[in-house]
Amino acid sequence: MIPLRLSELVRRSAPRYTSYPTAPQFGPSVGPREHGAWLRELAGTSAPISLYLHVPFCRSICHYCACTTKATRRDEPIVAYADRLRREIELVADRAGRLPVSHIHWGGGTPNLLPPDIFDGLVGDLRERFDVRPDAEHAIELDPRWVTREGARRLKASGVTRASLGVQDFDAAVQHAIGRPQPFETVRSGTEALRAAGVAALNFDLMYGLPQQTMRSVRATAQLAASLGPDRIALFGYAHVPWFRANQRLIEEAALPDPSARLDLAETAREALQAEGYAPVGIDHFAKPDDALHCAARDGGLRRNFQGYTTDRSQILIGMGPSAVGKLPQGYVQNASDVAAWSRAIDSSGLGTAKGVALTAEDRARAAVIEAIMCGFETDLAQAARTYGLDPRIFVDDLAKLASLVDQEFVRIQGWKVEILRDGPALARIVASAFDAYLGAGARHSLAL
Ligand SMILES: C[S@@+](CC[C@H](N)C(=O)[O-])C[C@H]1O[C@@H](n2cnc3c(N)ncnc32)[C@H](O)[C@@H]1O
Numbered sequence: 010m011i012p013l014r015l016s017e018l019v020r021r022s023a024p025r026y027t028s029y030p031t032a033p034q035f036g037p038s039v040g041p042r043e044h045g046a047w048l049r050e051l052a053g054t055s056a057p058i059s060l061y062l063h064v065p066f067c068r069s070i071c072h073y074c075a076c077t078t079k080a081t082r083r084d085e086p087i088v089a090y091a092d093r094l095r096r097e098i099e100l101v102a103d104r105a106g107r108l109p110v111s112h113i114h115w116g117g118g119t120p121n122l123l124p125p126d127i128f129d130g131l132v133g134d135l136r137e138r139f140d141v142r143p144d145a146e147h148a149i150e151l152d153p154r155w156v157t158r159e160g161a162r163r164l165k166a167s168g169v170t171r172a173s174l175g176v177q178d179f180d181a182a183v184q185h186a187i188g189r190p191q192p193f194e195t196v197r198s199g200t201e202a203l204r205a206a207g208v209a210a211l212n213f214d215l216m217y218g219l220p221q222q223t224m225r226s227v228r229a230t231a232q233l234a235a236s237l238g239p240d241r242i243a244l245f246g247y248a249h250v251p252w253f254r255a256n257q258r259l260i261e262e263a264a265l266p267d268p269s270a271r272l273d274l275a276e277t278a279r280e281a282l283q284a285e286g287y288a289p290v291g292i293d294h295f296a297k298p299d300d301a302l303h304c305a306a307r308d309g310g311l312r313r314n315f316q317g318y319t320t321d322r323s324q325i326l327i328g329m330g331p332s333a334v335g336k337l338p339q340g341y342v343q344n345a346s347d348v349a350a351w352s353r354a355i356d357s358s359g360l361g362t363a364k365g366v367a368l369t370a371e372d373r374a375r376a377a378v379i380e381a382i383m384c385g386f387e388t389d390l391a392q393a394a395r396t397y398g399l400d401p402r403i404f405v406d407d408l409a410k411l412a413s414l415v416d417q418e419f420v421r422i423q424g425w426k427v428e429i430l431r432d433g434p435a436l437a438r439i440v441a442s443a444f445d446a447y448l449g450a451g452a453r454h455s456l457a458l
């Protein structure tokens with residue numbers, strides 16, 4: 010038996026499984042008409058839902074970025090977009106009714122480019138058209154370079170409770186290589202401004218696998234990030250997908266760490282964050298031990314959705330803005346990614362929907378299996394199948410794909426239970442992909458680690 014090395018395994022590519030089926034499976038069989046009908050079926054739902062609003066603008070594009078966004082120096086396109094978003098809120102609420110909301114998430118792009126009055130107006134629209142619960146979590150992704158004391162105060166006044174700051178890496182050579190100049194002082198003062206304004210729940214995004222990173226530099230970045238004391242830190246593996254994001258061609262491929270070096274960088278950053286008192290959550294998150302995200306992971310209540318790991322237990326997510334994804338009981342929907350196409354769809358009084366997928370019972374069972382692996386590194390196939398009225402034998406061929414991992418004691422299979430025994434964060438995407446019935450249907454993915 011040839012020993013399987015982790016550094017060889019992580020050379021494979023696999024989806025990040027923020028949904029199942031994954032976005033490449035979304036197609037035109039679900040469009041505005043189906044989405045509208047699905048929304049109407051939600052009317053009267055009493056369990057609180059989540060809202061996601063996508064803001065697709067940045068002042069400049071970082072070389073590594075894989076988000077759906079575009080650069081604008083002017084505010085006019087942002088103001089025009091906000092008018093359309095306002096209309097989309099109306100169009101969605103006209104169909105779904107005034108649903109209760111427990112989570113709002115503004116993602117991007119750079120949502121803090123929205124002028125404060127406009128942001129406040131949009132939040133007012135959401136409150137008018139939805140029953141936003143007084144204790145709802147209201148989260149926003151922020152570029153620390155555009156956080157000001159006044160801006161932070163306005164966010165708090167609009168009801169924001171949690172902010173997530175893009176930090177990436179504190180090393181000047183790495184920042185230069187990735188086109189993201191951002192001194193430590195910028196992040197420190199942004200953090201302080203948010204805390205002073207009363208936005209106390211903070212997340213940082215860090216990345217590994219970037220050019221110029223060394224074990225020493227990622228350790229220093231992790232320590233500096235921890236010194237500012239955010240409640241949560243995400244440690245994303247850089248997804249290099251230049252066939253999908255042309256800006257990434259500015260990153261020199263030869264300067265990227267190979268899979269073995271990438272594994273070392275990830276491990277070094279993980280150890281440094283844990284040494285600073287952060288507890289691991291899922292494949293790429295860390296949280297203070299008493300934070301709700303870590304408590305959810307410990308108690309089996311961690312969930313995974315398009316924003317990554319969450320404590321949000323809602324089964325329904327309505328997405329608005331270009332490229333936003335929604336999850337409804339019937340299936341997934343995604344808006345047109347291009348701002349112009351999304352705007353045209355909104356103006357013609359339809360919805361912004363471009364594609365989606367209706368879920369079968371087997372999709373739902375596989376989604377439950379994959380979410381359990383991504384959140385807790387184990388799954389019960391029989392339970393997942395029976396929940397959806399299926400025979401667990403649908404998974405027999407998938408189990409066979411794990412044989413080499415079982416032989417080398419990375420994975421244990423007992424009856425219908427599958428458990429990753431070690432290196433869970435590195436292996437979760439690979440093990441989850443064994444249960445993906447669509448994999449290999451043409452889509453290219455980033456490295457599994
Ligand atoms: C919308 S941005 C965060 C807010 C703001 N735009 C910023 O950059 O500060 C979302 C996060 O995605 C992560 N990200 C972007 N491109 C990535 C890639 N190619 N691979 C992995 N993570 C990526 C970064 O950590 C980034 O902070």
Ligand code: SF4
Pocket residue numbers: 066067069070071074075076078117118119152175
């Ligand atoms: S990482 Fe953030 S600031 Fe940079 S281009 Fe992407 S969304 Fe914009």
